[in-house]
Amino acid sequence: MAERRVHAFPNLVIPSxxxxxxxxxxxxxxxxxxxxxxxxxxxxxxxxxxxxxxFPEECWYGGCCVVECPRPGAIKLNHPLTQRVRWKRKETxxxxxx
Amino acid sequence: MNWKEFVKKYxxxxxxxxxxxxxxxxxxxxVLVLGGGIAGCWAAISAARKGARVVLVExxxxxxxxAGGSGCDHWLxxxxxxxxxxAEEVVEWELxxxxxxxxxxxxxxxxxxxxxxxLELEEMGAKVRDKEDEFAGAPFRDExxxxxxxxDYENKIHFRVWGTTFKPALYKECKRLGVEIYDRVMATSLxxxxxxxxxxxxxxxxxxxxxxxxxxxxxxxVIDCLSRHQRNWIFSTELRGISSFRPPQITGDGHAMAWRxxxxxxxxxxxxxxxxxxxxxxxxxxxxxxxxxWLPCTMVDARGREIPWVDRDGRxxxxxxxxxxxxxxxxxxxxxxxxxxxxxxQLIPDLEERVRKGEFVLPLYADLPSLPEHERKAIWxxxxxxxxxxxIPILRTYTEAGFNPNKDLLQSYxxxxxxxMRGKVLPWERAGGEIGDAGGLVVDWNLRTNLExxxxxxxxxxxxxYHYHAAATGRYAGRKAAEYAARAGEPVISRGQxxxxxxxVYAPVKRQDGIEWKELNAAICRVMQNYxxxxxxxxxxxxxxxWLDDLERNEAPRVVADNPHQLMRTLEVFNIxxxxxxxxxxxxxxxxxxxYLGFFRLDYPEMDPPEWRKWVTIRxxxxxxxxxELPLDFWKPLKENYERHR
Numbered sequence: 173m174a175e176r177r178v179h180a181f182p183n184l185v186i187p188s189x190x191x192x193x194x195x196x197x198x199x200x201x202x203x204x205x206x207x208x209x210x211x212x213x214x215x216x217x218x219x220x221x222x223x224x225x226x227f228p229e230e231c232w233y234g235g236c237c238v239v240e241c242p243r244p245g246a247i248k249l250n251h252p253l254t255q256r257v258r259w260k261r262k263e264t265x266x267x268x269x270x
Numbered sequence: 271m272n273w274k275e276f277v278k279k280y281x282x283x284x285x286x287x288x289x290x291x292x293x294x295x296x297x298x299x300x301v302l303v304l305g306g307g308i309a310g311c312w313a314a315i316s317a318a319r320k321g322a323r324v325v326l327v328e329x330x331x332x333x334x335x336x337a338g339g340s341g342c343d344h345w346l347x348x349x350x351x352x353x354x355x356x357a358e359e360v361v362e363w364e365l366x367x368x369x370x371x372x373x374x375x376x377x378x379x380x381x382x383x384x385x386x387x388x389l390e391l392e393e394m395g396a397k398v399r400d401k402e403d404e405f406a407g408a409p410f411r412d413e414x415x416x417x418x419x420x421x422d423y424e425n426k427i428h429f430r431v432w433g434t435t436f437k438p439a440l441y442k443e444c445k446r447l448g449v450e451i452y453d454r455v456m457a458t459s460l461x462x463x464x465x466x467x468x469x470x471x472x473x474x475x476x477x478x479x480x481x482x483x484x485x486x487x488x489x490x491x492v493i494d495c496l497s498r499h500q501r502n503w504i505f506s507t508e509l510r511g512i513s514s515f516r517p518p519q520i521t522g523d524g525h526a527m528a529w530r531x532x533x534x535x536x537x538x539x540x541x542x543x544x545x546x547x548x549x550x551x552x553x554x555x556x557x558x559x560x561x562x563x564w565l566p567c568t569m570v571d572a573r574g575r576e577i578p579w580v581d582r583d584g585r586x587x588x589x590x591x592x593x594x595x596x597x598x599x600x601x602x603x604x605x606x607x608x609x610x611x612x613x614x615x616q617l618i619p620d621l622e623e624r625v626r627k628g629e630f631v632l633p634l635y636a637d638l639p640s641l642p643e644h645e646r647k648a649i650w651x652x653x654x655x656x657x658x659x660x661x662i663p664i665l666r667t668y669t670e671a672g673f674n675p676n677k678d679l680l681q682s683y684x685x686x687x688x689x690x691m692r693g694k695v696l697p698w699e700r701a702g703g704e705i706g707d708a709g710g711l712v713v714d715w716n717l718r719t720n721l722e723x724x725x726x727x728x729x730x731x732x733x734x735x736y737h738y739h740a741a742a743t744g745r746y747a748g749r750k751a752a753e754y755a756a757r758a759g760e761p762v763i764s765r766g767q768x769x770x771x772x773x774x775v776y777a778p779v780k781r782q783d784g785i786e787w788k789e790l791n792a793a794i795c796r797v798m799q800n801y802x803x804x805x806x807x808x809x810x811x812x813x814x815x816x817w818l819d820d821l822e823r824n825e826a827p828r829v830v831a832d833n834p835h836q837l838m839r840t841l842e843v844f845n846i847x848x849x850x851x852x853x854x855x856x857x858x859x860x861x862x863x864x865x866y867l868g869f870f871r872l873d874y875p876e877m878d879p880p881e882w883r884k885w886v887t888i889r890x891x892x893x894x895x896x897x898x899e900l901p902l903d904f905w906k907p908l909k910e911n912y913e914r915h916r
Contacts, residue, residue, distance in 0.1 A: 181274055185508050188272050209330025209339060209519055210511065211454070211479060211835060214286045216271075224276050227835065231511040232518055233553060235662025236334040239434070249662050255512070257556050258681045259673055262574075262639050268678070270671045 187252035190231035191238070193222035198246035204237035213237070222246075285833045290483040291776055299325035299450070300755040301748070302489035304457045304474060304524060307336025308737055309728025309744035310495035311440035312387070316748025317493075318447035322755050325487060326449050327476055329456045329519050329838070333441045337497065337516045337729075342433025342737045343563050343657035344420055345398070346605055347377070348384040352412045352419075353426040355602055357381035360427060361908065363604040363612040369866035370883065371537065372707055373733035375715065375905035378912055380742035387742045388429070396439040397432035404652075408644035409591060418648070420565060421614060423594040425602035430648065433656045433737070454480050456838050457523060458775055460492065460531040460724070465767030467890060468532035471723040472761035475771050477841070482779070482834035484772055488763055490723070490755035493747050495740075496524025497729040498708045499849040503541070503700040503803075505795040507788045509549025515704050524730050526845035528711060529852055534720040534889040536732045536900065538709035538849075538856035540867040541802075544701040551690035555657055556664040558636025558680035560617060561691055562605070563653045563660070566593035566645065568637040569617060569682065571630040576637070577621060582613040590642060606706070622685060633686055635679035650675035698803030700868075702853070707733035709856065712887055712900070715915035716754075717747040720889065723758070725751045732885075746916075777827070778840045784830035787840045793821055794847050802850075806857055807873040814854045822847060852888070859886045859897045 190212070191204075200220040205213040212227040225231075233249065241247050256270040276283060301317040303310045306328030314326045328335055347360045360381045364372045392398045399416040400406075406413070410423045410430065418430040444451060461473040471492050476485040499522030506513040514520070529535065545551060560567045560579075568590065569577045579587045581597045593615045596603050604612035624630055638646050655665040673680065683689040691705070702708035710732040711719050718725050727747040728740035778784075801814030826844060831837040860867075861874045862882035885900040905911060 179274075179278070184273060187509075190511075193271075207331050207334050209335040209517060211330065211838075212511075217280055217283070217286070222271065224271050224273075226273070228272065229508050229510045230518060232659075233512060233663050234334070234340040234517070234659050235666075236340050238662045238666070239340075240334065249667055251553065251663070251667065252509075252512075254550070255553055255556075257552055257668075259558075259678045260635060260681065261677055262637075262679055263677065268672060270667060 185229040188228045189225070189250050190228050190233065191225060192248045192250050194245055195222055197243050198222040199243065201242065203240055203242060204247055207236050207240045209234070209236070287480040287834070289834065290478070290481045291779060292484065292772070294484050294486060296486045296488065297325055297450070297452070299323050299487065299489040300491065301751045302474060302487050302492045303327070303495055304492065305336070305495035305497065306332035306451065306453070307495060307497060307728065307740065308338040308440070309730070309740040310493070311437070311444055312741050312744030313493045313495055313727055313748035313751070314444050314449045315440065315447060316745045317752040318444070318449050320749055320752035322752040324449045325489065326444060326451045327455050327457050327474070327487065328451065328453050329479060331453045332444070332451055334437055335519070337520065338433070338658065338737045338740065339437045340434070341656050341658040341661060342431060342436055343653045345384070345388055345429040345431045345738045346736055347381060348388065348427055348429060348738055349381060350385045350417070350427070352415055352417060355425050355427050358908065359601070363602070363607060366609045366611060367604060367607045368707065368733070369864070369878070370902045371540070371733065371864070371866045373731055374903070374908060375713070376717070376731050376734055376739065376743050378905070378908045379746050380739045382912060383746060384738045384742040387745055391436060391439065391741070394439040394443045396435045398429070405644055405648065408648070410594065410644070410648065421594065421605055422596060422603040424596055427602065428605060430653065431656065433658070434661050452476065452485065454478055455485060456841065457496065457527065458841060459771045460527045461763055461767055462531055463762060463764070465764035467530065468721070471531060471721050473763060474527070475768065475775070477775055477834070477838065479834050479838040482837060484775065486763060486768055488761050490758040490761055491751035492724050493751050494524040494528055494711065494724060494726040494730045495728050495744060498522065498710060499525050499702050501791065501795070501846055502702065502850045502853060503698065503795050503798045504544055504546065504548055505792045506548040507792055510788070513546060513549035515544070515546050515554070515701070521842040521845050522849035523842065523845045525710065525852065526848035528719065528721075528724065529848060529890060531721060531724070532890055533724060534712045534887050534898070535709060535852060535856070536712050536885045536887045537867070538702070538853050538888070539860045539869050539886070540709050541700040541702055541853070542704055542706065542868040543695045543697055544699050544704050545689070545691050545693055545695060546704070548699060550688060551693060552683055552688045553659065553663050554690045555654055555660050556668070557690060558634070558682040559684070559689070559691065560636070563657045564636065564649050566590055567649055568640050570635050570637045570679065572633055573631050575630060577617050577630060577634065579615050580618055581615045582610055587615055590645060625685060634682040634684055636682060637679055638675040639677060639679070646675055698799040700803065703735070707735045710734055715911050716750040717743060718750065723754070775841065778829050778831040779837055781828070781830045784828040785825060787829055787831070787836060787843045790821065790825055790829055791843045791846060793825065794818065794843070794850055797821070798850050798853070802854055802857060804870065806869070806871050808858070811854050811858050815851065818847060818851055818854070855888050855895050856886065859888055
């Protein structure tokens with residue numbers, strides 16, 4: 173087995189990923205950081221890189237970060253696994269979820 | 271990138287903003303608006319229009335902050351040219367539904383002014399009518415004005431609107447009028463003449479939540495637009511952001527500050543079981559249901575069998591159309607009316623029983639595909655889309671995941687756990703008012719509190735609620751505060767009061783070891799759940815005060831904040847503690863029960879005895895609780911008083 177650093181990390185608070193960035197589209201403009209009313213994001217120390225979610229469990233899932241983002245696809249809202257609603261296709265009875 | 275990856279890459283990170291603990295700045299204004307939500311923006315705009323120099327202070331970012339920042343589906347209770355219903359009639363239905371326990375004063379102001387407020391909002395660039403004719407020919411559309419309506423298609427007092435366009439339009443207007451906006455600043459205390467509680471309010475102190483800088487705001491008039499108290503009973507340490515209906519930023523800061531300054535409150539004893547329940551509810555408006563945003567959606571069971579709708583007389587309705595028409599002889603229908611006169615059609619009230627008997631099979635679903643096209647498009651795409659927290663979290667997310675309103679039945683969580691609006695919850699998980707009215711500041715016909723120089727609007731008002739009400743009362747309070755400021759004497763700040771507040775504000779960042787704000791918050795909620803829950807009596811309520819006092823003396827002074835953001839959270843928890851104490855004092859003062867207030871005293875079980883049909887008021891006077899009262903209808907006569915004061 174290849175050498176791999178093992179860290180003494182505590183458990184992360186969950187939900188830990190309320191938003192997901194696409195690093196190929198996001199250019200680190202930080203509009204989302206400055207729109208979020210709950211202030212859960214901080215700018216990346218590296219310029220041009222996507223922000224860091226520092227307080228993920230405080231996210232209200234308002235989606236304003238996504239609405240105000242100037243680059244479509246750069247940021248996506250990601251509901252916690254416990255909040256994924258289900259639906260059923262009327263014709264076939266097949267079941268789906270977020 | 272989550273925290274693990276961040277730390278692996280950069281080591282223990284530095285706080286990304288310059289830290290300025292203790293550094294001071296002084297800002298002057300004619301009118302200081304605390305809170306940049308709907309009420310705050312309207313107050314700022316209104317005061318600026320009257321020529322006042324306006325400063326607006328907002329904990330988040332004004333462009334999208336507050337309960338109304340991410341959208342709004344309905345503009346309610348608004349008499350207008352498409353309707354024959356009058357302002358007096360609109361207030362009457364609210365009074366009846368709440369057993370008299372509503373703010374008829376502010377509701378009447380709103381009923382008289384909310385239509386012109388809506389038109390002004392349109393002039394600012396917001397979308398309020400169906401200009402693109404998407405809904406031409408729909409039964410809920412007025413063809414001449416292109417306004418869309420909900421709840422009661424005949425009487426047309428509740429508008430369907432494009433609320434995602436509202437906040438940015440208000441923000442732009444604030445800037446256009448030269449309002450000085452301080453985003454990322456949390457108001458921490460009210461400043462009073464001589465530093466005395468009960469004296470004229472002359473400004474406020476603020477903390478920059480990114481840099482920790484201290485700002486001293488000096489003003490001739492101050493408007494509290496900081497909304498209501500929240501998170502007094504419910505707290506989930508890990509589902510923090512989704513265990514409150516309104517944004518987690520709303521923590522009763524305004525109430526706590528005003529209380530400490532000697533302001534008078536009423537109805538703080540009210541509480542209801544909260545449907546949001548510690549974060550276990552599904553996203554609001556994101557489950558199949560037939561209520562408000564989703565009205566009048568057809569519901570079916572797992573076999574596809576339709577759940578019948580009945581009118582106020584229990585007659586089964588035959589069509590979708592009938593769900594939005596008043597019954598024969600009914601004047602008009604209210605939004606959430608409980609009384610017979612204004613009651614709307616609903617699903618069969620004995621649904622649960624019939625599920626138990628096997629007549630209907632769980633789970634239930636919302637049958638969007640079966641609806642007439644206009645109704646389906648109005649629900650999925652307009653209401654779900656324009657309502658707060660729906661454009662991205664529901665409409666876009668679900669569409670990208672493949673949900674199709676023409677083909678798919680969105681599941682309901684009613685009776686199986688997680689229904690965000692109507693689900694069963696533990697009776698001790700409560701909120702001051704949640705979707706309905708909550709307690710707050712007592713005001714007069716100038717929307718002025720008992721403190722000179724302090725005005726209030728929106729949900730900060732006692733029994734204040736709804737977007738249209740926040741807008742109309744914000745607009746009214748703004749002009750009243752500006753009128754006062756134009757003739758008021760110069761405000762003088764007490765340096766001693768400022769020093770005291772600075773010491774209080776910065777204490778958590780001066781400590782090394784201690785406890786986290788979350789644990790204190792949870793402990794406060796635990797006390798409220800146990801001693802101010804479904805059942806109350808003198809003994810329990812006094813124990814509640816004893817244990818909150820104990821937390822305040824022992825644990826609160828040990829909370830440590832590592833950065834300005836955590837300092838903000840810590841100060842919020844201190845405000846939650848103060849509001850919780852307020853609730854307990856108000857509960858002790860009402861020695862009778864009332865179903866309208868969700869208030870049940872084991873030692874005073876009589877429901878609404880005549881001698882207790884009144885407002886019970888409380889305030890701090892020289893450090894002691896002063897209990898008072900107001901007649902339930904102290905605002906009468908509504909029309910004459912309004913016209914004399916406006």
